[in-house]
Amino acid sequence: MNSQYEKLMRHVEKTEAIKAALTLFGWDTETLAPPAAVEFTSRVMGTLSSCYREAVMEDEVKELIAALCEHKDLSAGQAAVVRKMKKERENLEKIPPKEYREFCELQARATTVWAKVKRQGDYESFAPVLEKILDYCRRFAGYRKKEGQSLYDAMLDEYEESFTKEVLDPFFASLKKEIVPLLKQVTKKNGTIDRGPLHASFDVNRQKEFNRYLAGYLGFDAQRGVMAESEHPFTTSLHNHDVRITNHYYENRLDSAIFSVIHEAGHGIYEMNVDDALTLTPAGGGASCGMHESQSRLMENMIGRSPAFWTPLYPKLKETFPDQLSDVTLDSFVRMINKAEPGLIRTQADELTYCLHVMIRYEIEKELIDGDLGVKELPQVWNRKYEEYLGIRPQNDTEGVLQDVHWSQGSIGYFPSYALGNAFAAQICHAMEQEIDVEGALLKGEMSVITDWLREKVHRFGQMKTSRELLRDITGEDFNPRYYLDYLIRKYTKVYAL
Amino acid sequence: MNSQYEKLMRHVEKTEAIKAALTLFGWDTETLAPPAAVEFTSRVMGTLSSCYREAVMEDEVKELIAALCEHKDLSAGQAAVVRKMKKERENLEKIPPKEYREFCELQARATTVWAKVKRQGDYESFAPVLEKILDYCRRFAGYRKKEGQSLYDAMLDEYEESFTKEVLDPFFASLKKEIVPLLKQVTKKNGTIDRGPLHASFDVNRQKEFNRYLAGYLGFDAQRGVMAESEHPFTTSLHNHDVRITNHYYENRLDSAIFSVIHEAGHGIYEMNVDDALTLTPAGGGASCGMHESQSRLMENMIGRSPAFWTPLYPKLKETFPDQLSDVTLDSFVRMINKAEPGLIRTQADELTYCLHVMIRYEIEKELIDGDLGVKELPQVWNRKYEEYLGIRPQNDTEGVLQDVHWSQGSIGYFPSYALGNAFAAQICHAMEQEIDVEGALLKGEMSVITDWLREKVHRFGQMKTSRELLRDITGEDFNPRYYLDYLIRKYTKVYAL
Numbered sequence: 001m002n003s004q005y006e007k008l009m010r011h012v013e014k015t016e017a018i019k020a021a022l023t024l025f026g027w028d029t030e031t032l033a034p035p036a037a038v039e040f041t042s043r044v045m046g047t048l049s050s051c052y053r054e055a056v057m058e059d060e061v062k063e064l065i066a067a068l069c070e071h072k073d074l075s076a077g078q079a080a081v082v083r084k085m086k087k088e089r090e091n092l093e094k095i096p097p098k099e100y101r102e103f104c105e106l107q108a109r110a111t112t113v114w115a116k117v118k119r120q121g122d123y124e125s126f127a128p129v130l131e132k133i134l135d136y137c138r139r140f141a142g143y144r145k146k147e148g149q150s151l152y153d154a155m156l157d158e159y160e161e162s163f164t165k166e167v168l169d170p171f172f173a174s175l176k177k178e179i180v181p182l183l184k185q186v187t188k189k190n191g192t193i194d195r196g197p198l199h200a201s202f203d204v205n206r207q208k209e210f211n212r213y214l215a216g217y218l219g220f221d222a223q224r225g226v227m228a229e230s231e232h233p234f235t236t237s238l239h240n241h242d243v244r245i246t247n248h249y250y251e252n253r254l255d256s257a258i259f260s261v262i263h264e265a266g267h268g269i270y271e272m273n274v275d276d277a278l279t280l281t282p283a284g285g286g287a288s289c290g291m292h293e294s295q296s297r298l299m300e301n302m303i304g305r306s307p308a309f310w311t312p313l314y315p316k317l318k319e320t321f322p323d324q325l326s327d328v329t330l331d332s333f334v335r336m337i338n339k340a341e342p343g344l345i346r347t348q349a350d351e352l353t354y355c356l357h358v359m360i361r362y363e364i365e366k367e368l369i370d371g372d373l374g375v376k377e378l379p380q381v382w383n384r385k386y387e388e389y390l391g392i393r394p395q396n397d398t399e400g401v402l403q404d405v406h407w408s409q410g411s412i413g414y415f416p417s418y419a420l421g422n423a424f425a426a427q428i429c430h431a432m433e434q435e436i437d438v439e440g441a442l443l444k445g446e447m448s449v450i451t452d453w454l455r456e457k458v459h460r461f462g463q464m465k466t467s468r469e470l471l472r473d474i475t476g477e478d479f480n481p482r483y484y485l486d487y488l489i490r491k492y493t494k495v496y497a498l
Numbered sequence: 499m500n501s502q503y504e505k506l507m508r509h510v511e512k513t514e515a516i517k518a519a520l521t522l523f524g525w526d527t528e529t530l531a532p533p534a535a536v537e538f539t540s541r542v543m544g545t546l547s548s549c550y551r552e553a554v555m556e557d558e559v560k561e562l563i564a565a566l567c568e569h570k571d572l573s574a575g576q577a578a579v580v581r582k583m584k585k586e587r588e589n590l591e592k593i594p595p596k597e598y599r600e601f602c603e604l605q606a607r608a609t610t611v612w613a614k615v616k617r618q619g620d621y622e623s624f625a626p627v628l629e630k631i632l633d634y635c636r637r638f639a640g641y642r643k644k645e646g647q648s649l650y651d652a653m654l655d656e657y658e659e660s661f662t663k664e665v666l667d668p669f670f671a672s673l674k675k676e677i678v679p680l681l682k683q684v685t686k687k688n689g690t691i692d693r694g695p696l697h698a699s700f701d702v703n704r705q706k707e708f709n710r711y712l713a714g715y716l717g718f719d720a721q722r723g724v725m726a727e728s729e730h731p732f733t734t735s736l737h738n739h740d741v742r743i744t745n746h747y748y749e750n751r752l753d754s755a756i757f758s759v760i761h762e763a764g765h766g767i768y769e770m771n772v773d774d775a776l777t778l779t780p781a782g783g784g785a786s787c788g789m790h791e792s793q794s795r796l797m798e799n800m801i802g803r804s805p806a807f808w809t810p811l812y813p814k815l816k817e818t819f820p821d822q823l824s825d826v827t828l829d830s831f832v833r834m835i836n837k838a839e840p841g842l843i844r845t846q847a848d849e850l851t852y853c854l855h856v857m858i859r860y861e862i863e864k865e866l867i868d869g870d871l872g873v874k875e876l877p878q879v880w881n882r883k884y885e886e887y888l889g890i891r892p893q894n895d896t897e898g899v900l901q902d903v904h905w906s907q908g909s910i911g912y913f914p915s916y917a918l919g920n921a922f923a924a925q926i927c928h929a930m931e932q933e934i935d936v937e938g939a940l941l942k943g944e945m946s947v948i949t950d951w952l953r954e955k956v957h958r959f960g961q962m963k964t965s966r967e968l969l970r971d972i973t974g975e976d977f978n979p980r981y982y983l984d985y986l987i988r989k990y991t992k993v994y995a996l
Contacts, residue, residue, distance in 0.1 A: 013541075013545050014545055014548075014549060016542075016545075017541075017542045017545035017546050017549070018519075018546070018549070020542050021516075021519035021522070021523070021542070021546060024519070024522055024523065024526060025519070025522065028522060028526070032724055032726070033724065033740060034720065034721060034722050034723050034724050034739070034740055034741075035721050036719075036721045036722040036739045036740075037722070037736065037737075037739050037740035039739070040736075040737050040739050040740065040777065040778060041736070041740065043511075043515075043778070044514075044515045044518050044519070044736075044778070047511050047512055047514075047515035048515050048516070048519060050512075051512060051515070051516070051549065221534075222532065223532060223533050223534045224532050224534040224535070225532050226530055226531065226532050228530070238535065238538075238539070238542075239535075239538050241532070241534045241535050241537070241538050242531060242532055242534075242535035242538065242539065243532075279538065280538060280541070280542070
């Protein structure tokens with residue numbers, strides 16, 4: 001067995017090296033690369049994607065996987081690597097190499113096209129590109145889908161195994177039923193929280209200094225990670241010893257960079273904590289998009305917006321900005337960072353409205369892929385839904401349908417994992433609070449009590465377990481969105497004294 | 499022919515994409531990557547180097563090259579691509595794949611080892627690593643070398659075709675004969691130039707701002723290039739639309755970053771100006787290390803340290819640092835930046851002593867490879883030569899034998915190209931001055947007059963011509979170091995009124 005596994009690892013070494021190169025090109029494009037490079041970088045990335053495909057598709061890989069699947073004495077990590085490699089092969093096998101390569105190039109270019117049309121609010125120029133992207137997505141999902149499966153379900157399954165429309169429809173229905181009315185109640189009382197002090201002028205260099213401190217405080221290891229800047233904050237990882245997060249600083253929005261760094265550090269720490277046995281293997285990342293998002297949202301919201309978290313930290317923030325925060329008590333600071341308010345931009349949304357932004361995208365994707373919604377009608381449908389669920393209407397497509405990068409990358413079916421992440425986080429957080437004194441640890445500034453628990457229960461497994469398996473092992477039950485709904489209702493009833 | 503060339507290009511696309519990935523990993527490691535990543539990044543780079551090797555060595559490449567070498571109707575660019583690919587194959591063919599890969603990994607790791615021992619001045623820990631590196635270099639040169647050729651000549655030939663010991667020995671002998679005594683004369687009069695004002699305190703952010711302006715002024719195109727920071731300034735290029743330079747800022751050394759940016763922009767503009775027909779082909783970079791260095795040194799010294807260059811620019815610098823430079827006239831500023839003084843560090847050396855630093859390394863390399871100098875004795879020999887040629891002796895190995903990264907990268911035979919670069923620059927500059935009014939253009943701030951001429955005569959050809967061919971076509975004669983010697987003697991006689 002061992003010699004077969006070692007042989008497979010020689011192939012894995014190659015596929016992972018090419019994947020790391022692609023990740024690095026992606027990071028570099030977002031953070032630093034000169035504008036004129038894009039066209040050529042897209043070609044390079046297209047070529048590397050083909051190399052990756054070739055490496056996964058080598059005949060010996062197939063034979064080794066077939067042989068290794070028969071073995072019963074693989075370690076959990078080894079079994080995960082074989083399983084992931086098998087799945088990757090099966091997926092790629094179904095896509096004609098030429099189409100795969102064309103799509104990878106289109107994808108690399110489309111992000112830049114999107115950034116430009118977003119700046120200009122020019123949806124009309126973007127529509128034909130999106131049409132092409134959707135066409136590839138539909139074709140690829142068609143190649144992959146199981147007998148009788150809908151196209152959109154095949155897409156959803158890519159991002160969150162087994163979380164198909166059958167699970168998501170009732171999940172979003174309950175959100176709509178319980179959160180939309182809760183938001184209405186909250187909105188009525190919104191005059192009671194003034195976020196004005198967070199919009200004073202905050203020197204960007206001092207913000208950077210505080211946020212660097214904050215990342216370290218949370219446990220983001222500077223030996224194995226770096227921080228940079230980009231238009232939208234994101235996390236990427238070459239492997240668990242090279243994890244990268246970005247931020248974006250606004251002089252007049254103190255909390256923006258703070259909660260971005262907490263969020264991205266949540267992702268980053270997950271990556272860093274994956275067991276070293278999985279480093280540079282296809283099982284080396286987080287379990288799924290949703291589980292990844294659960295770790296960032298747990299950190300950002302359940303931990304990062306709690307009074308206990310800020311008790312030891314707030315003095316440091318006041319010290320950094322003495323003039324701006326002198327009159328702001330810890331108590332009112334915590335109320336400010338928990339204000340809920342309908343807004344147009346998902347990435348700036350508070351905890352309560354966030355899932356409604358996701359719901360809108362879910363409904364649109366479903367109609368785009370399995371229904372008969374056309375690309376041309378997208379802006380109108382988008383704006384109508386915002387009016388209906390959030391009570392506000394985008395004035396242009398920059399703050400409307402063009403706001404997210406995801407569709408330009410061909411990530412259709414990805415958005416729901418953002419909402420699932422919140423629900424996973426609430427369910428996991430509930431279990432964590434049964435086992436350790438979360439509030440006590442936060443008050444004492446002992447973040448490691450929490451991150452150690454998360455490493456033990458979630459992070460270290462990488463992709464050895466699926467999200468569903470993790471949830472069951474940690475909480476003793478299957479996915480249960482009730483924890484999330486209860487958490488939101490309890491929290492906002494308290495913040496707004498409803 | 500065309501279909502065969504297109505077939506070859508499909509292979510070239512792959513080898514160039516992998517090479518671009520390796521370049522990006524190299525850049526990233528020097529500028530940003532977290533410390534703990536190195537070990538894994540080395541493995542990834544080792545794997546990618548193997549992929550590169552495999553791609554170059556594919557059977558079809560050999561057949562296509564053989565067929566295309568017979569064709570007489572290839573364009574100059576196509577012929578250059580075929581020639582470079584042929585040479586690359588022949589070189590790699592001779593090196594056993596396993597050794598090649600091991601060397602690439604060792605090389606990727608050794609740079610970090612070097613950086614650490616340099617910080618600590620710990621040559622003893624570095625010696626065994628250097629021994630291993632040298633061992634690979636010797637073996638590889640042994641595989642490559644022609645009948646009767648010495649090992650060191652085979653190494654030299656890698657960096658600067660046809661510039662073997664037979665050319666370099668008399669070149670360095672004339673430098674020793676004419677420059678060592680000139681330096682002695684200069685040193686006697688060194689009290690006449692006070693560089694004190696350049697060592698005042700200069701805010702690093704304002705330095706960055708000025709140097710960014712300076713890069714643009716020189717013609718470094720921000721659409722196709724980026725600037726970052728690293729321990730030592732360097733230039734790298736993914737292709738001619740993605741060229742990257744770094745700088746290093748010292749609060750108390752105003753001229754350090756200024757001349758670094760002029761130097762690196764010289765390299766960068768060369769890369770940017772290579773004909774687009776060669777983009778992402780093996781003939782896409784500069785003609786040779788020496789020719790590359792000629793373009794950076796021409797910009798840094800012949801242009802960048804001239805009174806005419808600073809006439810329109812100096813007011814801007816004074817404006818940036820009004821307090822520090824208020825009493826410094828243009829005239830005395832130009833004298834300061836041309837002061838020559840024996841020092842220990844090559845990268846900080848002035849124009850006059852620079853080639854002596856290179857000469858020391860040439861003499862040592864020759865003895866290490868073709869003579870019987872041992873790695874253990876390196877520090878002693880190094881220090882003795884500094885005493886002899888420059889009249890000063892390093893106090894420790896950090897400022898002595900450990901100062902350069904090159905040997906840790908296995909670049910043996912590379913240093914001489916630095917000195918050749920200066921000599922090429924003087925010869926090319928002499929020709930340029932016959933054809934265009936260089937001084938007039940500088941006085942008017944019309945840098946493009948100069949960069950256009952350089953693009954036309956040097957840059958655009960990429961690797962379509964060798965250094966020797968370029969020199970002959972531009973200057974009408976073969977390599978002639980007399981221009982360089984005359985330039986130095988004329989210049990320093992004037993600066994010091996000898």
